[in-house]
Amino acid sequence: MQAQAPYRVGQGFDVHAFAPGRALILGGVRIEHPQGLAGHSDADVLAHAIMDALLGAARLGDIGHHFPDTDPAFKDADSLALRAEVTERVVRLGWGIVNVDATVIAQAPRLAPYLDAMANRLGQAMNAPPECVNLKATTTERLGFTGRGEGIAAQAAVLLARL
Ligand SMILES: [Zn+2]
Numbered sequence: 245m246q247a248q249a250p251y252r253v254g255q256g257f258d259v260h261a262f263a264p265g266r267a268l269i270l271g272g273v274r275i276e277h278p279q280g281l282a283g284h285s286d287a288d289v290l291a292h293a294i295m296d297a298l299l300g301a302a303r304l305g306d307i308g309h310h311f312p313d314t315d316p317a318f319k320d321a322d323s324l325a326l327r328a329e330v331t332e333r334v335v336r337l338g339w340g341i342v343n344v345d346a347t348v349i350a351q352a353p354r355l356a357p358y359l360d361a362m363a364n365r366l367g368q369a370m371n372a373p374p375e376c377v378n379l380k381a382t383t384t385e386r387l388g389f390t391g392r393g394e395g396i397a398a399q400a401a402v403l404l405a406r407l
Pocket of ligand 1: 258259283287288289292
């Protein structure tokens with residue numbers, strides 16, 4: 245592999261279980277839903293998947309390494325703020341974000357009405373125009389843990405280019 249290759253790809257995957265009494269935050273946007281996601285931070289499963297993709301592309305490990313869930317500093321932390329920090333670390337290494345493509349996998353709620361707002365927020369947190377971010381939402385046809393409404397999964401792919 246060429247260490248100085250002009251492009252690097254990364255992928256990320258994350259899952260959080262639903263929990264009562266929590267706000268549902270996806271891509272930095274509050275979504276109307278009777279329950280939110282369990283987690284140490286704000287449990288923004290989409291932001292976490294994208295962060296892992298960014299860290300992976302820049303060969304910086306994973307989120308758990310940078311923001312351990314045993315550290316009280318990250319309790320209920322705003323994932324977009326963490327993401328801004330991840331972006332800064334990636335940029336410091338000389339990488340620019342070309343594009344992000346991500347999928348949220350949830351039986352409910354319906355996310356289509358929120359996708360544009362989420363892409364805007366995510367783009368802002370990465371200092372990238374919203375055109376760099378493409379979001380999709382899908383169900384698993386009632387199969388598996390997402391299909392039974394037990395939680396939400398997200399996956400993301402990121403392309404970085406040498407600045
Ligand atoms: Zn997570």
